[in-house]
Amino acid sequence: MTHILQSIGTALGWLAIVLAVFGIVYSVAAAIVFRRFFAGARPAPARTEAVTLLKPLYGAEPRLFDNLATFLTQDHAGPLQLVCGVQRADDPAIAVVEALKAAYPHADIELVIDPTIHGASGKLSNLINMDRAARHPFVVLSDSDIAVAPDYLAQLLATLDDPAVGAVTCIYSGRGDAGFWSRLVAAGVTYQFMLGVAFGVSNRLAAPCMGSTIALKRDTLDKIGGFQRFADVLADDYAIGEGVRALGLSVAVPPVLVTHACDETSLSQLWRHELRWGATVRDVAFWPYVGIVIGLPFPTALLAALYAPQFGLLLALAAAIARLVVVRNVDAAVGGRIAPLWMALLHDGLAFAVYIASFFVRSVDWRGATLKMKTDGRIVSASTEQQA
Incomplete structure (x- = not known):
């Protein structure tokens, strides 16, 4: 049993490392693409x-x-x-x-x-x-x-x-x-x-x-x-x-x-x-939604640090720098500062928690109403379902 748990831990550790590395590369590339996209405005x-x-x-x-x-x-x-x-x-x-x-x-x-x-x-x-x-x-x-x-x-x-x-x-x-x-x-x-x-x-x-x-x-x-x-x-x-x-x-x-x-x-x-x-996105585009974790390199790098402390912390530093590149490029395109880097990193951590939790959700809150999610992408009111 101990061997199995160690194998799972190793696999998760390497997965976190891979996600962080790809996420860092993606962040820098996406920042460049973003600037070019809005530079095309006429x-x-x-x-x-x-x-x-x-x-x-x-x-x-x-x-x-x-x-x-x-x-x-x-x-x-x-x-x-x-x-x-x-x-x-x-x-x-x-x-x-x-x-x-x-x-x-x-x-x-x-x-x-x-x-x-x-x-x-x-x-x-x-x-x-x-x-x-x-x-x-x-x-x-x-x-x-x-x-x-x-x-x-x-x-x-x-x-x-x-x-x-x-x-x-x-x-x-x-x-x-x-x-x-x-x-x-x-x-x-x-x-x-x-x-x-x-x-x-x-x-x-x-x-x-x-x-x-x-x-x-x-x-x-x-x-x-x-x-x-x-x-x-x-x-x-x-x-x-x-x-x-x-x-x-x-x-x-x-x-x-x-x-x-x-x-x-x-x-x-x-x-x-x-x-x-x-x-909602999980239900309409499952595999693309699975892939959005690539946009969260900072929390995945911190997870990697649990497996490989020194390398993981270096990855976290690189991820923070990559996110800084994103913040600077996006602010320049938007024409103003939206939030400081530390706030972007804090949200990344919360977003990762939401991402994991979202795979286990079958009902959502919409302006005070609880809506049950069906497998065909449709919804029903929780109160209506109870009455039925």
């Missing part, structure tokens, strides 16, 4: 197409007004409709939308308050209710916690000019809006997740479709079955992308960077949020 002139922006809301986030306002200050010459939706008449987001209407009296802003449930996903039920108010042939869906630059719509519409493109999505960086824990999440979003997406897209290893932005034509949305088709899907953004690809069209990822506002105020919020994200 200015786009203002457009005249009629566009509907869909914003499903839930609660008043720290900077919700400012985030929504960025969508109303676009360099856009055509009709622009902003549809905001909530499912409760007492939702604090309603006051924010009313303030937005007062601040932008000439903007076309519509608020939909509708509690109708269409499936297990509250977000999709909200979208289905909101979509009835949408009037224009171009639809842009984005999460409530996204802020954008003035040329955002111009860039999306220019990308949709390609007849082979069915939808457009955007990579996003993090911004901590609620103190330490939100900044820690922002560090993970920016220096780990965003870096990995850019690397995967640049090397044709990933084909994402993300809630940060999904822009498409109305007829494309109708052809994939509308939002109703995804009412019981947890990874609705991914599923929408798959629906578009099933039509023989691509989901484009232009070098357009948007901002994801992080508002976590505690470790428990961070854990629930990132565990839900990890479990």
